[in-house]
Amino acid sequence: MVNFRKYISSAAVLASGLFLAQSTVSTVLYSQNYDSQKSSLNLPSPVSTMVEKTVLSAKELVDINVNTMMADPVLKNASWGFVVYDPKTKKVISSYNENTPLVPASTTKLLTTETALNLLGENYRWMTQLEYSGTIDENGVLNGNLYVIGSGDPSLGTNKAGASSYRDIISDFIGGVSREGIKKVNGDIIIQTALFKGNISVLPENVVWLENNNYYLPAGSTRDINPANEKLIVKKGSFSTDKKFFYVSPYNHQMVYADKYEGNGILTTKLPDAPAYLANSFRTTLVKSGIPVTGKVSPKMTDAAPEGRKMLSAYKSPTLGDIIYYTNQHSDNSLAEALLRTVGYQKMGDQTSESGRIVVTGHLKDTGFDMIGLNYMDGSGLSRSNNVTPISQVKFLTSLMDQKYYRSYLTSLPIGGQSGTLKRMFIGEGNGQVFAKTGTLNKVKTLAGYLKTNSGKTLVFSLMVNNYSGSVDMVKKRMEKILEPALDL
Known part of the structure; x- marks a missing residue:
């Protein structure tokens, strides 16, 4: 859990946390009607008054949003984890339950499609x-x-x-x-x-x-x-x-x-x-x-x-590049399972799901994937027995940024407010700035990928929610709310 006092010095600011979670990075902590009232104040002239204004950083707003969501009726009894990561500094900017294994749903396809690109090449x-x-x-x-x-x-x-x-x-x-x-x-x-x-x-x-x-x-x-x-x-x-x-x-x-x-x-x-x-x-x-x-x-x-x-x-x-684009944009389960079988055949001569799982997990281990908490059961993410941690997802996605096929891989991901399974999310804030794979099963909603900030930086994130209350649309709104301040990082 994030410590509020690390970022906010006064009790008044702490009490305003819920309001601030909905604000932008330029939010200033003072009464909104103060400017209109101060002219009527009966103060001796020429006494001047200084009003202290405290500005919160984008990171602080992300942390406040995460803390606020812990008490949110939709998420308070859920198992969920979140990480936003800076690939240049190799440091976690903000996180919650980042080492908790969670059901990833269709973000499992991130591992399947990358393995196919790596082993077969995008022109296969x-x-x-x-x-x-x-x-x-x-x-x-x-x-x-x-x-x-x-x-x-x-x-x-x-x-x-x-x-x-x-x-x-x-x-x-x-x-x-x-x-x-x-x-x-x-x-x-x-x-x-x-x-x-x-x-x-x-x-x-x-x-x-x-x-x-x-x-x-x-x-x-x-x-x-x-x-x-x-x-x-x-x-x-x-x-x-x-x-x-x-x-x-x-x-x-x-x-x-x-x-x-x-x-x-x-x-x-x-x-x-x-x-x-x-x-x-x-x-x-x-x-x-x-x-x-x-x-x-x-x-x-x-x-x-x-x-x-x-x-x-x-x-x-x-081409495989075209197939992977379609797979990730539409979250196509049959294509993802076929990719799993294909890499199994190419490496082991046996096109079974089991051979595919061996090839994918072996590839992940060879490339330094954090295997702690990973349970890779299928290529599509349909199995509820799949597990992965948010921190391993972001480190995996970070490692791909140096690969020659990164551009194809990035292009295959849906874009917030614009394409694929993200077309109806991030319609306002984050439109065209979130490049991520979605995942949806009953009471499971996940999102992992890349975020282009307003200053032009690329950040990597993972946000997985299991066993939430309410509707999937409610969870989507809260996911957007957590990520919105990160656009100003």
């Missing part, structure tokens, strides 16, 4: 290729198979980050088939998703599948090729007093919870198995275009004796 791309085996006879009949070769592209067919739609990709594939003179396929369309190959991983502990009215299913392969089978079975919880609904994944065979559910008993996810959907749609389009396919769509995860193949078409994803 995923490739999805169309190839064929066998021979093409004089009538244009392919006596062989078509292969859709995936690489785990998390944006495939989504239009996210500038990615092409399924329709556009299929159009390119049809063009490749036509250029090769293929008029009939006497074989199958085989999907080889070497990265996602049946890695039905264990879900992160305590994961939330229902977030902000969106439903989330971890990326991966289905056991059946039909994307319509990507659905969750919803059951009312009959064995818990804390949670109302449970989701049973038909692929993970695990139950996870949600605090509320508005829908029927079966929920179809927004995330179909992308390679399966692409291949099935491709086959349908081929047939409609007058190119018959005698075989079916089937997965082939491993191939001990691969056929000789020739490429027909190749689709490149947006």
Whole structure:
């Protein structure tokens, strides 16, 4: 707790603390109507009077705001922590509970996206290729198979980050088939998703599948090729007093919870198995275009004796830099989880969440991250078992300012009052000056990133609130209030 007496010498100033917390750095402590009253005072002439005026610094106002929030009805029973840090002096300017591990929600994506940038580079791309085996006879009949070769592209067919739609990709594939003179396929369309190959991983502990009215299913392969089978079975919880609904994944065979559910008993996810959907749609389009396919769509995860193949078409994803920009601006959970799996595959040859966690935590340790209090459970921040301290977040963000990809990383963060998930915060004070990742779960609200002060300095901050009272909008207002005086630092 901050000591008021360190900054304020008189009892009168201390009693005015709540008022001062709402003031700017130029606030002066004296009666506002004194100037209008002094002319009517019956004082002997030419006696002059000196009025002592005490001006508080921006740091003192930040500290007062923090102290005021300790008694605020929304935060007084919450677990919360705050740090504002000067990266040049390497000193904490103001803090509260900075060493307390707290649930970071989607500010977890700060660690995931930075690891991907560091290990893969911002120009990294995923490739999805169309190839064929066998021979093409004089009538244009392919006596062989078509292969859709995936690489785990998390944006495939989504239009996210500038990615092409399924329709556009299929159009390119049809063009490749036509250029090769293929008029009939006497074989199958085989999907080889070497990265996602049946890695039905264990879900992160305590994961939330229902977030902000969106439903989330971890990326991966289905056991059946039909994307319509990507659905969750919803059951009312009959064995818990804390949670109302449970989701049973038909692929993970695990139950996870949600605090509320508005829908029927079966929920179809927004995330179909992308390679399966692409291949099935491709086959349908081929047939409609007058190119018959005698075989079916089937997965082939491993191939001990691969056929000789020739490429027909190749689709490149947006760059990793573009993907990360979209991920952080929109707080996209599926992209973040795919990034986690991708770094796991690139370093360990195994695209599972567990491998991804090992790679991310290993990277953080190698780069000097303060591991005390860290529990990194997933790439997106959906798990309530994630923990991190405010001080470790700000030191991590400070260390990135010397990296060659810092500009891309900074640009990916939402801007207060202007873009992404911060568009409706800092509309007045701080507009265009706060660059930060937000995080939201039920009774969890977090914010961490960079702050450009009115004097042009860049400061780093972390503000995490767990188990607050009231609405999330109430917490947002208090977060803005704590940070506003820091703009004058």
